[in-house]
Amino acid sequence: MLKFTGVKKQFGSNVILQDISFEIEEGKFYTILGPSGSGKTTILRLIAGFEFPDGGTIAFDGQTINQVPANKRQVNTVFQDYALFPHLDVFDNVAFALRLQRVNKQEITARVNEALNLVHLADFADRELDELSGGQKQRVAIARAIVNRPKILLLDEALSALDHKLRKEMQTELRQLQRRLGITFIFVTHDQEEALAMSDHIMIINNGLIEQSGTPVDIYDEPLNHFVADFIGESNIIPATMVEDYVVEIDGRQFSCLDGGFEPNEAVEVVLRPEDLDITSVAKGMLTATVESQLFRGVDYQIVVRDTEGHEWTINSIHKTVVGKQIGITFDPEDIHVMRFNESQTDFDARLATYQEGGAHDQE
Ligand SMILES: Nc1ncnc2c1ncn2[C@@H]1O[C@H](COP(=O)(O)OP(=O)(O)OP(=O)(O)O)[C@@H](O)[C@H]1O
Numbered sequence: 001m002l003k004f005t006g007v008k009k010q011f012g013s014n015v016i017l018q019d020i021s022f023e024i025e026e027g028k029f030y031t032i033l034g035p036s037g038s039g040k041t042t043i044l045r046l047i048a049g050f051e052f053p054d055g056g057t058i059a060f061d062g063q064t065i066n067q068v069p070a071n072k073r074q075v076n077t078v079f080q081d082y083a084l085f086p087h088l089d090v091f092d093n094v095a096f097a098l099r100l101q102r103v104n105k106q107e108i109t110a111r112v113n114e115a116l117n118l119v120h121l122a123d124f125a126d127r128e129l130d131e132l133s134g135g136q137k138q139r140v141a142i143a144r145a146i147v148n149r150p151k152i153l154l155l156d157e158a159l160s161a162l163d164h165k166l167r168k169e170m171q172t173e174l175r176q177l178q179r180r181l182g183i184t185f186i187f188v189t190h191d192q193e194e195a196l197a198m199s200d201h202i203m204i205i206n207n208g209l210i211e212q213s214g215t216p217v218d219i220y221d222e223p224l225n226h227f228v229a230d231f232i233g234e235s236n237i238i239p240a241t242m243v244e245d246y247v248v249e250i251d252g253r254q255f256s257c258l259d260g261g262f263e264p265n266e267a268v269e270v271v272l273r274p275e276d277l278d279i280t281s282v283a284k285g286m287l288t289a290t291v292e293s294q295l296f297r298g299v300d301y302q303i304v305v306r307d308t309e310g311h312e313w314t315i316n317s318i319h320k321t322v323v324g325k326q327i328g329i330t331f332d333p334e335d336i337h338v339m340r341f342n343e344s345q346t347d348f349d350a351r352l353a354t355y356q357e358g359g360a361h362d363q364e
Contacts, residue, residue, distance in 0.1 A: 001026045001061060001184065002047065002152065008055035009042055009208075016042050017208040020056070024152075029178050030186045033195040034205035035231070040188045043205070044154050047186065049073045076145040080157040082137050084129055084144070090116070091125040094143045115143040118177060135166045142174075146181060153178075155187045159194070171198050192232050196220060204228055225343050229271045236277075236313045240270045240338070248338055251287055251309040259338035261352065269339045274316040276335035279303065285328015289313060291321050305329070 002024040009017040016039050024030055032040045045051040046058060049070035057064050065073065084093050094112045103111070116122050119139035129137060138158065145153055155174070159167045175198050178185045189195055195202050196216040204211045204219065204227075212224045223229035229237050241249040245260035248270060262268060282288050289305035292312075303315045305327060313329060321327060340347070 003059045004043075004046075004056065005059070006056035007046065007053045007058060009039075009046065009051065010054055015208060017046075017053075020205075020208070020210060022203060022210065022213060024184060024186065026151075026184055027182045028184055028200040029175065029198060030184065031195040031199040031202045032186065032188045032205055033192060033202050033231075034190065036190055038205045039208045040190070040205055041156055044077070044156050044186065044188050047073075047152065048075050048077050048154055074151040075154060076148050076150040076152075077154040077156060078138075078141050078145045078158045080160055082141040082161075084137060084140060086129050088129075089125070090121065090127050090129070090132070090140050093129070093140055094147050096144065097148055111147050112143075115147040118146065118180065119143045120173075133166075134162050135170060138162065138170060139173075142177070146183075150183065152184045152186060153181075155185060157188055157190070160189075160191075167194075174198065196232070204231065206231075222337060223271055223339065224348050225339055226269060226341070229269075229337075229339065234274050234314060234316075236272045236274065236311075237339075238270050238272070238311050238313075240268050242266045242268045242338060248336060251307055251311070253287065255286065255336060256333040257336040257338060258334055259336075261354065262338070262340065267341070269341065271337040271339060272313075272331055272335055274302070274314045276331055277313065277315040277317075278330045279305075279315060279317055279319065279321055280328040280330050282326050282328045285330060287329045289327055289329055291323050291325050291327060294321060294323055 004020050004022050007017055007020040008015070020043065032043055034040050042051065046053055049068055053066055058066055060073070085096065088096065091112055094115055095108050098108045098111060113122065116125055119142050121136065121139050121143060124132070124136065132140065159170050162170060171194060187198065199216055201214065202216055202219050203213045206227055212219055212228045219228065219232055223232060226237060229235045238250060242262040242265070243249050243254060244264055245262070246257060247254055248257045248268070250270060287307050289307040291303060291305050293304045295302040300316045300318050301320055303317055303321055305313050305315060307313060315329070
């Protein structure tokens with residue numbers, strides 16, 4: 001439906017987007033996730049038509065739209081600060097664009113009421129904006145954006161002005177609204193938890209490049225590189241050696257794993273999530289470590305240990321331990337995730353393809 005191919009954008013001599021390619025399907029919830037200044041809003045502005053690319057193509061339903069102005073695109077944006085009209089009441093805010101398009105009065109009433117219904121504000125049509133809470137204003141902004149029946153709804157840090165509790169509620173509401181409407185949402189955030197909770201698909205942007213693109217589960221379980229592993233969730237990222245396919249050496253000990261496609265004895269990094277590690281006795285442990293700190297967090301303890309090679313590990317456990325104690329760490333082969341240094345999505349896809357070809361030959 002929407003396709004970026006090799007899109008570049010610079011402001012003066014500052015290259016903001018280096019080479020962005022992705023494809024967006026109809027009816028899904030996409031999230032663009034990345035640290036501040038990574039280029040997320042710039043991508044959204046290119047989709048909306050507020051900015052134009054300096055290279056590459058943007059296509060919508062097969063047509064190139066590089067230079068098509070914002071008002072000619074079937075896209076609407078919900079801004080972080082809502083950008084509502086303070087002197088208009090709720091109904092008139094939502095009706096504004098339809099009036100500009102000279103839609104007839106009866107249809108305006110029907111469409112505005114339908115949009116307000118969808119965001120649970122049917123009883124608020126006559127309210128002034130200063131009589132609304134932050135969450136209600138946010139919903140007016142969404143109603144105003146969906147009343148135009150866009151094919152794509154862009155949401156730029158749309159929940160960041162809300163307090164923690166309201167933000168959680170709105171995450172669920174937005175997700176439900178997207179399913180009910182069946183239109184594509186493209187949501188920009190720098191909050192990884194929000195991205196994991198809401199999206200069908202996440203694109204992780206850093207320095208104007210896509211670091212990884214996939215489902216929340218893919219990205220959490222199979223981070224492609226150090227940046228993604230570090231940015232998404234809590235991780236232990238430990239230097240290791242890939243002895244051969246399916247055998248990785250950590251702290252001088254060899255373990256089975258599920259990864260392949262590396263050079264023999266290639267230096268790699270392994271990712272192990274804190275919730276996948278268990279504490280046991282030194283005798284039963286796969287690695288030995290000393291407990292350095294322990295933090296009670298309600299559901300579990302966050303335990304920081306240091307192994308015999310000096311690497312720090314974080315372990316989330318429902319069992320308490322003792323600071324200063326020597327313990328053993330255990331994990332399952334499927335919880336070891338091996339990463340090549342700074343591998344990009346393109347390099348990863350190429351490695352996987354070669355590896356799968358090689359694997360197929362082996363079986364012949
Ligand atoms: N109109 C502009 N002129 C010059 N530089 C710009 C312009 N718009 C954005 N930039 C620069 O482009 C870079 C990326 O900005 P962008 O707003 O896309 O980042 P972001 O990932 O959305 O960040 P944040 O999460 O902080 O909003 C920043 O360094 C910013 O200063």
